Amino acid sequence: MSLALSSPRPRKLAHTRTIDINGYQRDDGLWDIEAQLIDKRPGFYPMPERDRQDGEPIHDIWLRMTIDNDRVVREMEGAMPTGAYQVCHLVTPRYRRLVGLRIGRGWNKAVAERLGGSEGCTHMKEMLAQMATTALQVLWSEEEIRARDEGGEDPNRKAVGTCHAYRGDSFMVKHRFPDLYTGSDVTGEAARDAAE
Numbered sequence: 001m002s003l004a005l006s007s008p009r010p011r012k013l014a015h016t017r018t019i020d021i022n023g024y025q026r027d028d029g030l031w032d033i034e035a036q037l038i039d040k041r042p043g044f045y046p047m048p049e050r051d052r053q054d055g056e057p058i059h060d061i062w063l064r065m066t067i068d069n070d071r072v073v074r075e076m077e078g079a080m081p082t083g084a085y086q087v088c089h090l091v092t093p094r095y096r097r098l099v100g101l102r103i104g105r106g107w108n109k110a111v112a113e114r115l116g117g118s119e120g121c122t123h124m125k126e127m128l129a130q131m132a133t134t135a136l137q138v139l140w141s142e143e144e145i146r147a148r149d150e151g152g153e154d155p156n157r158k159a160v161g162t163c164h165a166y167r168g169d170s171f172m173v174k175h176r177f178p179d180l181y182t183g184s185d186v187t188g189e190a191a192r193d194a195a196e
Contacts, residue, residue, distance in 0.1 A: 023138035
């Protein structure tokens with residue numbers, strides 16, 4: 001079992017893409033999920049409209065999605081200080097088409113229906129998928145805190161069966177949600193031992 005990547009072969013950096021996503025609780029009870037994507041290449045990089053110098057962004061793209069507690073998009077804003085081409089930033093107002101959508105099953109498909117192909121930006125589409133999972137993490141954490149403080153049901157019960165850690169026969173499920181546990185004692189112990 002490896003907890004870190006192995007040492008790489010000799011190599012040199014060719015490209016860096018950084019995606020930074022933060023969730024914010026607003027004073028009005030809504031949530032802002034804000035993302036920035038930056039692409040850079042080391043050294044001089046020729047491009048059709050404007051060359052990039054060492055470390056200068058090829059892309060610098062921002063999205064802010066405001067959602068409510070039901071995961072419905074209430075506001076959407078995009079900005080593109082740097083795009084690969086001068087016309088790229090013109091697409092940002094179209095992202096308001098996402099207002100009214102609900103984050104959940106079918107999110108990526110709904111985004112593609114409104115902003116697929118030449119109606120949108122490939123990179124913004126990639127950002128939105130990650131922003132949706134960030135929004136779920138933010139709201140999930142708040143739901144956990146609320147359940148703990150108010151004595152409600154642990155929202156993690158809904159996660160059983162959705163990933164490796166929440167397998168029905170895992171030690172974690174046996175320990176936290178014994179009524180949902182589907183393994184035998186041997187399976188649960190083996191899973192715990194394998195995780196240690």
